[in-house]
Amino acid sequence: EIQLQESGPGLVKPSQSLSLTCSVTGYTITSGYDWSWIRKFPGNKMEWMGYISYSGSTNYNPSLKSRISITRDTSKNQFFLQLNSVTTEDTATYYCARVVIRDVMDAWGQGASVTVSS
Amino acid sequence: DIQMTQSPASLSASLGETVTIQCRASEDIYSGLAWYQQKPGKSPQLLIYGASSLQDGVPSRFSGSGSGTQYSLKISSMQTEDEGVYFCQQGLKYPFTFGSGTKLEIK
DSSP states (O other), rough: OOOOEEEOSSSSSSSEEEEEEOOOOOOOOTTTSEEEEEOOOTOOOOEEEEEEESSSEEEOOOTTTSSEEEEETTTTTTTEEEEOOOOOOGEEEEEEEEEEGGHHHHHHOEEEEEEEEO | OOOEEEEEEEEOOOOOOOEEEEEEEEEEEETEEEEEHHHHHHHHEEEEETTTOOTTTOOTTTHHHHHHHEEEEESOOGGGOOOOEEEEEESSSSSOOOOOOEEEEEE
């Protein structure tokens, strides 16, 4: 059974970078599919942030412009989110998820709550 | 970006009642629509993909329908464990976009 687990700091200061790790068990991220980050803001709004594919290519939400980077460590079966120059508007719960055929997310992590505050 | 308009924002239903949630896309998404359920403190769970295909393990009281720009999720007999927030998501075009969510409670 596939499982995903987010980890990282729960508090980040404005203008700094937010970094999160998604650890995957039960499936090798280089075997197939895309591996996404999604965030949920207070009030339920959900935003797809981007993905890294099984081959290592990336695709980002244009709304995040040049602030976002998704990378991976295949030896640890992990992928990472870095979001630069954060503001209080980046306060959210961040989820990692697997994107399968039909572009749906069939497995999600438990979520990591991140607050941006000085 | 494709805008997803979801309604209603909240809903309360009695046990056994039929519940319907709507999602409208700003353009034709050719059935590229999924529905998710999220319970408090938990991650979203995939219910329906391709507008009408039931994900493995999801109870058959859940069903999806629609085409073009209009889609709906139906729960045929509300159960206590169905309380939560429901989201639609389009997967036709990047960036993927979500509806604003429907909070479903037991009356």
